[in-house]
Amino acid sequence: QTIVIATRNSGKAKEFKKMFAEKGYQVKTLLDYPEIPDVEETGKTFEENARLKAETIADHLKQPVLADDSGLIVDALGGRPGIYSARFAGEPTNDAANNAKLLHELTGVPKEKRTATFHCTLVFAAPNKKSLVVEGNWSGEIGTIPRGENGFGYDPLFFVPEEQKTAAELSDEQKNEVSHRGQAVAKLKNQWVEWLEN
Ligand code: ITT
Ligand code: NA
Incomplete structure (x- = not known):
């Protein structure tokens, strides 16, 4: 079974591949469809943008498509x-x-005021169906120096107090177990079989 994810972000693609491989699914992303144009993210919320990406590409490919809109809330x-x-x-x-801009904007802000949340909204869309929407949140603190080589995006600055590590110092498996994206995928896996059947 193949699942198509409407992303061109290679960091996201790697995480999704790992999470769906566990369930026996193969993942394709827009990196496998270079001819499909980018969807303009004109929404005002994570959900609106995830919907735009999932529903536009599902219409284009005439098959179910998953999209992720995510970000860091400081x-x-x-x-x-x-x-x-x-x-x-x-x-x-x-x-x-x-990352440099984030550090610059937080210059002089003390540790206890550097709290932040990673958010992920997933929208699963299929032609002529009502989309399935799930989300996940991961709380942490913005560090003062980047640490770690794993992950992508803001991971080297996202300090996870429970682990005493940044997200970029976690292994892929560890990150997927606790991250905003991992939580959203867990919810999706609980709901999508029923959703696909209806
Ligand atoms: P697609 O729209 O093609 O999926 P994108 O990177 O443009 O790729 P978003 O609009 O959802 O995707 O932006 C997400 C950004 O939020 C991403 O580029 C990172 O900067 C940040 N981000 C999201 N999840 C993250 C994670 O797990 N670790 C680090 N940064 C993350
Ligand atoms: Na995007």
Whole structure:
């Protein structure tokens, strides 16, 4: 069985491949469909953007498609970068520049005020069906120096107090067990068989 995920983010793709392989599914992403144009993320919420991506590509391919819209919500920044996390430092996405901008904006903010949440909304869409929506949240703190080589995006700055490690210092397996995306996928796996049958 193959599942199509409407993403061109290779970090997300790697995590989804691992999480669905456990269930015996193969994952294809838009990296496998270079001819499909990017969907413009014009929504005002994670859910609106995930819906845009999933529903547009499901219509295009005439088959079920999953999309992920995610980002980092930093309390001391009034929730920014939020839905703009991928393009915080401008387009195209540059993880190093995004992390540098985040550190710069948090200069002088003390540890107890550096709380943040990773959010993930997943939308599973299929032609002529009502979409399935699930979400996950992961709380942590923004560090002062990047640490770790794993993961992607803001992982080197996202400190996980329970583990005393950054998300980039966790193995892929460890991150998937607790992350915003891992929590959302767990909910999806509980609901999608019934959803596909109805
Ligand atoms: P697609 O739309 O093609 O899926 P994207 O990177 O543009 O790729 P989003 O619009 O959902 O996806 O932006 C998500 C951004 O949030 C991503 O680029 C990272 O900067 C950040 N992010 C999301 N999940 C993350 C994670 O698990 N670890 C680190 N950063 C993450
Ligand atoms: Na995007």
